[in-house]
Amino acid sequence: MERAVNHRIQDYRMMIFGEVVKLAWAGKLKHEADELPEKILKGKHLDERERRIIENHIRISMGLDPLYGIAHHKLGEDVDSAMNQDNIKAPLVSVIEDVCETCQRHWQKERGEEEERCPRDHLDCTEEAHRCIGCGRCIGECPLGAISDKIEFLPVVKLLQEQQAPVYATVAPAYVGQFGEGISPGQIRAALKRLGFTDMVEVAVFADILTVKEAYEFDHMVKTEEDYLITSCCCPVWVGMIQKNYREIAEHISPSVSPMIASGRVLKVLNPTAKVVFIGPCIAKKAEAKIPELEGAIDYVLTFRELKEIFAALEINLETLEEDNREEASFAGRVYGRTGGVSEAVERSVERILKRDVPFHSISFEGTGECKAGLEKLLKGELKANFIEGMGCTGGCVGGPRAVVSIEEGKKAVDAYSQETPMSTPFDNDNVLQLITRLGIKRWEALEDDREESIRGLLGRELKQ
Structure with a gap:
């Protein structure tokens, strides 16, 4: 009821x-x-x-x-x-x-x-x-x-109609399956372009980049059986919960920004006049975009429900649109849309590039209650894991409060889309390699080095402890 x-x-x-x-x-x-x-x-x-x-x-x-x-x-x-x-x-x-x-x-x-x-x-x-x-x-x-x-x-209406600057729509990995059965990513891209967006870019591409960053961070931070890394990709509820209520373990959080923030920062480096509108299932992303140390990357945030209503109100029928498809992200980036996806992505990347004495062992929590209970166990030394993932919503992003379809339908769509690509990890993704090269990053390992101002400015953040 x-x-x-x-x-x-x-x-x-x-x-x-x-x-x-x-x-x-x-x-x-x-x-x-x-x-x-x-x-x-x-x-x-x-x-x-x-x-x-x-x-x-x-x-x-x-x-x-x-x-x-x-x-x-x-x-x-x-x-x-x-x-x-x-x-x-x-x-x-x-x-x-x-x-x-x-x-x-x-x-x-x-x-x-x-x-x-x-x-x-x-x-x-x-x-x-x-x-x-x-x-x-x-x-x-x-x-x-x-x-x-x-x-x-x-204010997005004004941006789209005045066309004084390029306006990009960056869409969360959970977007597949949200706008109707059989609606493809290419049709969603075509619909967004019809609205006046310059292009649609999958945030999963930036999840790929941050997967590499966290894989190297894991290698540097986890040297013994007692060490652990808490992922900061990609849930602001999870990070905010730790910063506000569990400060004693905040030093273990990865200093990486979320893929959403990375998408805005990177697009604005490549095109300084650009405006970026993030579209996802999450209310918390509206607040994340306005955190002082992250502000400016994303101009506005819309949700899947809001976008669906916009399409309906303006009589944009996605079923009739021609495909505007593009293969952008690997399995690793696409699977971020559901609980356990970040862990699976980082584990694949760690296994791909690193030989380790201490193996990767992850645990994932979903929903605020389970996240809190898991963090309490971590404080008591009761967790046997060294990579710890938390999602504020049950199911992860597919369970966000502004998702359109059920958690089960969303998870099924994300899993199917993740399996469709032949690119297993970011290291298989030429799009990512070309992108970081354009940003002046010459080595994969450099993604983890927050001492470099260019890397910190794009992919890093100062976490309050």
Whole structure:
């Protein structure tokens, strides 16, 4: 029942977003935004609270904060600021207070009664709490849809229509299978180009590069049976959880950025005027793109659900599009889309290039609960592994809160796509070799050397401990 309720809420949210997309794309949003609430409810009479709720859903769809207590403020007045945002401002997760007032938890609290635990209480999204890890669980657990993440599409509309700079769509490895049965990567690329993107680039290519980096990091950091490396590819929930709650082991985290951040950094080195829009299943990626030491790599983040609604709203039928296929990544990069994929990719690469006395032994955790339990065992010395992977969502990225298909369907699609390529590791991938050569990197081993400013600036980060 909870899953069905959540689906209805998300369908409603996407319906509102779809109406915003149509008007924004046609250049009519500023003039027609104030009539949207009635259009959405097909002329039904709205009381004051209902109107505020719908207006605030529209504001979140435009990438803006909800408004409260401002009399006679019209939606049309918000459109210019929404279209001209250089980046979507924090907080990225917003709460529509008028919805909360209809919740039994709210009234139990008002009466001083013992109440059910509210997602806002145990998954606090405020800066002051220092507890939010960006997983998006609070959004899914709110039965009334009062909590939602801002959508970053309106400023992207301006980029795509003005065409003043190349705009690249970088897509997460979990994208295969998300947009309909039989829809190929080439058709998704063609659809994105029809929207006005210069090209679609698979983030799996950059996962290939970071696989090599972590393979060499593993070799340098794991010399004895007691040593271990915690991967930082590619889940910000996992890294954030360790940095905020398990600082005593943070020194074991790989200093590599995620493939998403690497994609933006590399594309902007190759073309300094480029804009990069990441597309994935994850709410946490919206927050990761705005971490101060990572900021600037990715301009905007969209989710699979949002992109599917954009295609529908603009009547782009992927089934009718001609293939625009390109073989970009190896098995190692493609398999990042599901739990255990990073471990498998790094293990294949370690075995390919290194002879070791201490063998590679990995363990993978999925979901915040399992990740926390695994880290507690690590602290107690109860884990027999030297490569430790964590994914904040069950199933890994295919289980992200903004994925379109089920975890099982997503995993099946990722596995099938990974097996289709003859390239087993990044060392088999000529695309990667050509790419790092263009970046001035002459040796595979150099990818691990964060002492080199060029490598650190592209693939490394300073981890707070």
